[in-house]
Amino acid sequence: MSHSPGDLRLMFDSILSRQPWCRDPAVVKMPWRPDIVQATEEMVQSGQRLVFGMISCDGVVQPHPPIFRALALVREALNSQGHGLMDWAPPPHKRAVDIVQTFWLYDGGADVHQSFGLSGEPIAEQIGWIYGSQAREQMSASAIARNNVAKRDYQKEYMEYWNSTSETTGTGQPVEAVIMPAGEAAATCQGCVTYGDYTTSLSALDWTMVTIPIATVDKDVDSTDPSFSPLSDFDALVPQGYVPEIYDGAHISLQLLGRRFQTLAVVIQY
Numbered sequence: 001m002s003h004s005p006g007d008l009r010l011m012f013d014s015i016l017s018r019q020p021w022c023r024d025p026a027v028v029k030m031p032w033r034p035d036i037v038q039a040t041e042e043m044v045q046s047g048q049r050l051v052f053g054m055i056s057c058d059g060v061v062q063p064h065p066p067i068f069r070a071l072a073l074v075r076e077a078l079n080s081q082g083h084g085l086m087d088w089a090p091p092p093h094k095r096a097v098d099i100v101q102t103f104w105l106y107d108g109g110a111d112v113h114q115s116f117g118l119s120g121e122p123i124a125e126q127i128g129w130i131y132g133s134q135a136r137e138q139m140s141a142s143a144i145a146r147n148n149v150a151k152r153d154y155q156k157e158y159m160e161y162w163n164s165t166s167e168t169t170g171t172g173q174p175v176e177a178v179i180m181p182a183g184e185a186a187a188t189c190q191g192c193v194t195y196g197d198y199t200t201s202l203s204a205l206d207w208t209m210v211t212i213p214i215a216t217v218d219k220d221v222d223s224t225d226p227s228f229s230p231l232s233d234f235d236a237l238v239p240q241g242y243v244p245e246i247y248d249g250a251h252i253s254l255q256l257l258g259r260r261f262q263t264l265a266v267v268i269q270y
Contacts, residue, residue, distance in 0.1 A: 189246065
């Protein structure tokens, strides 16, 4: 979390200057590259036409009205500067969510329940729906292997789709990044139906993502949509938690998704 893009750059530069890959074998050697920073800044400042993908809805749950307004603001800003946008239609994010939720249950929830047991507290309702009231049977090695293969297959399909956009952007290059909701709501109200899959889906990709504040909710502008038509029974429940007067003034954020190991480019573009 950071107050500004400059703070993000300072954080990454500071951490990477300590060469964490020499202390943790799981860390990829990826030093701060001033040449990449300069090239990205020059590209952004040159006025070169850039093309971005945009997801307005993942096809499962529709965002609240303020999120749609934030997407419209970004679309208008990019168009006014001569940049392009294309509707993003990758392999279904629902597949990625299924893969990630399977990750969570590799040990049957034993670690989660053990952690809650240390304090004697009941499991939090926000995660109780997947972990239940007690640990269940752990998954077999073969089942875990199948899910890991499914993840790699999904990552490859997503990469191939991203590459294929070079044929439709008009620049000869794939999209620079993808803009999408960070969640269905500006914030989560206690006790309301919540939906976290706009971020959960990206965990299967293991790609670069930064969350960007765009605006704040305005109760006089972001009214409920009388023409709302739910995509599913679950989608019908989500809007019930949106009350403009309660959300008034809350920050509206979107996500900027980049490819794997493109942290520098994504932070600079932000």
